[in-house]
Amino acid sequence: MENNSNIKWYKQSVTKLDRQKANNHKSFVIWFTGLSGSGKSTIANALEIELFKREVKTFCLDGDNVRHGLNKNLGFSDEDRRENIRRIAEVAKLIVDAGVVVLVSVISPFSEDRNEARKLLGNDEFFEVFVKCPLEVCEKRDPKGLYKKARAGHIKQFTGISQRYEQPTNPDLTIDTSKLTVNESVTTILSFLNKHLEIN
Ligand SMILES: Nc1ncnc2c1ncn2[C@@H]1O[C@H](COP(=O)(O)OS(=O)(=O)O)[C@@H](OP(=O)(O)O)[C@H]1O
Numbered sequence: 001m002e003n004n005s006n007i008k009w010y011k012q013s014v015t016k017l018d019r020q021k022a023n024n025h026k027s028f029v030i031w032f033t034g035l036s037g038s039g040k041s042t043i044a045n046a047l048e049i050e051l052f053k054r055e056v057k058t059f060c061l062d063g064d065n066v067r068h069g070l071n072k073n074l075g076f077s078d079e080d081r082r083e084n085i086r087r088i089a090e091v092a093k094l095i096v097d098a099g100v101v102v103l104v105s106v107i108s109p110f111s112e113d114r115n116e117a118r119k120l121l122g123n124d125e126f127f128e129v130f131v132k133c134p135l136e137v138c139e140k141r142d143p144k145g146l147y148k149k150a151r152a153g154h155i156k157q158f159t160g161i162s163q164r165y166e167q168p169t170n171p172d173l174t175i176d177t178s179k180l181t182v183n184e185s186v187t188t189i190l191s192f193l194n195k196h197l198e199i200n
């Protein structure tokens, strides 16, 4: 670990609150966690469309996409997943500081890593949404054919098959995508978010 004692924080004049006031809403992270195929990306995307219509400033950080760039050097070991989540949480925090609502969609299978992300952002700026869906349903959907490959042994450490997923024990919201349509999930999240968007 580098010694950072020679690095001092530079306090900028335009604050997060200034930016939130200019945007007319608060900024925070909505953290979607769940198995591959549970619907994280689909719901985040549909939610973003609705928030965009309402002139809420948003940005999506999707695990698959971030792994094409910033996190392209990371794989799927416990250690790499932890680092993946750590970096994504740090980036999300920067975007929250910019006054923007961040929609994060990552499997984030380990409770400890999600808790670290919550600690970094704080309870007022981190809302965990558990995208609940039985493994059998995710596997049936298999939108990218990954479960098939994992069952055939072509993908090691695949979440739900050969790597564990620790379900959230106290999420801010749970949406069961085996029971709700995409529209119903979005409506549920929007009504949860309404009260959190307002600047007091
Ligand atoms: N071994 C293994 N396990 C799980 N997922 C795998 C794996 N290999 C590739 N993929 C694809 O990578 C996407 C998951 O990336 P994440 O960054 O969300 O994963 S994690 O949070 O670090 O666990 C995941 O995306 P989603 O299907 O959108 O969840 C998969 O498309």
Ligand SMILES: Nc1ncnc2c1ncn2[C@@H]1O[C@H](COP(=O)(O)OP(=O)(O)O)[C@@H](O)[C@H]1O
Pocket (backbone or CB within 6 Å): 034, 035, 036, 037, 038, 039, 040, 041, 042, 043, 105, 141, 143, 177, 178, 179, 180, 181, 182, 185
């Ligand atoms: N009720 C539902 N909610 C969300 N996705 C659904 C639902 N029913 C079917 N699907 C489909 O399941 C798949 C979910 O894939 P995706 O959103 O990529 O999941 P994840 O990002 O969690 O891996 C999509 O093909 C989507 O169309």
